[in-house]
Amino acid sequence: xxxxxxxxxxxxxxxxxxxxxxxxxxxxxxxxxxxxxxxxxxxxxxxxxxxxxxxxxxxxxxxxxxxxxxxxxxxxxxxxxxxxxxxxxxxxxxxxxxxxxxxxxxxxxxxxxxxxxxxxxxxxxxxxxxxxxxxxxxxxxxxxxxxxxxxxxxxxxxxxxxxxxxxxxxxxxxxxxxxxxxxxxxxxxxxxxxxxxxxxxxxxxxxxxxxxxxxxxxxxxxxxxxxxxxxxxxxxxxxxxxxxxxxx
Numbered sequence: 001x002x003x004x005x006x007x008x009x010x011x012x013x014x015x016x017x018x019x020x021x022x023x024x025x026x027x028x029x030x031x032x033x034x035x036x037x038x039x040x041x042x043x044x045x046x047x048x049x050x051x052x053x054x055x056x057x058x059x060x061x062x063x064x065x066x067x068x069x070x071x072x073x074x075x076x077x078x079x080x081x082x083x084x085x086x087x088x089x090x091x092x093x094x095x096x097x098x099x100x101x102x103x104x105x106x107x108x109x110x111x112x113x114x115x116x117x118x119x120x121x122x123x124x125x126x127x128x129x130x131x132x133x134x135x136x137x138x139x140x141x142x143x144x145x146x147x148x149x150x151x152x153x154x155x156x157x158x159x160x161x162x163x164x165x166x167x168x169x170x171x172x173x174x175x176x177x178x179x180x181x182x183x184x185x186x187x188x189x190x191x192x193x194x195x196x197x198x199x200x201x202x203x204x205x206x207x208x209x210x211x212x213x214x215x216x217x218x219x220x221x222x223x224x225x226x227x228x229x230x231x232x233x234x235x236x237x238x239x240x241x242x243x244x245x246x247x248x
Contacts, residue, residue, distance in 0.1 A: 059083065059176050062229040069221045076225070079181075082232040086181050102237055105180045113243065120239050121246040128183040128196075135161050136197045145169060147207040148227050157194040160214070166194045167210045173203030191222060 064079040080087040084105040089097035100113040110123040143154040152169035211220040
């Protein structure tokens with residue numbers, strides 16, 4: 001009987017020792033796995049942060065459709081953007097533009113295309129001169145709204161001498177082309193000139209801009225009706241081979 005009890009006790013002891021060794025090995029293995037997982041997770045986190053930064057600072061490429069409204073008419077136009085080249089399609093009827101302007105923001109050139117006549121020409125570029133900001137009052141409010149799926153902030157620019165205020169609903173920061181584009185275009189319209197007086201506006205673009213008198217009467221507005229981010233083929237900015245150079 002004593003012999004039997006001794007055998008059982010011995011077996012129990014061996015089993016306990018085996019279980020302890022196995023548990024230690026498994027714990028050690030788990031520790032290795034955990035450390036490896038932590039290392040991999042840490043690496044993935046860094047990679048994820050890097051990708052987010054890269055994505056957030058990436059310049060816009062795609063198509064932007066706009067609607068311009070004045071008291072006497074409504075005009076639609078489209079911007080096609082790839083890196084530092086912008087094509088503006090104007091007077092669009094049945095989906096086809098009558099005129100196009102191609103802006104090379106690096107070379108600072110503008111090329112005009114007349115599609116009906118199948119002609120093109122270079123447009124002289126006037127140097128942009130920054131307006132004096134002394135007559136402008138800039139107000140960046142906390143108001144927000146969604147336009148074409150983008151969250152926009154309200155910026156207002158007043159000019160008492162011109163009896164005008166323009167409200168900009170802006171989004172960013174990946175529209176690096178916009179400020180360079182309107183500087184090169186150098187139109188005298190208030191909506192463009194007022195926007196260029198705003199400090200730190202680079203990278204932002206107005207999704208809606210409304211010009212009013214100081215009595216709040218609307219004079220003019222532009223709104224982004226559609227925005228599509230996608231890859232654009234470089235051929236979109238080439239002059240068709242069938243077009244001839246316009247000469248006086």
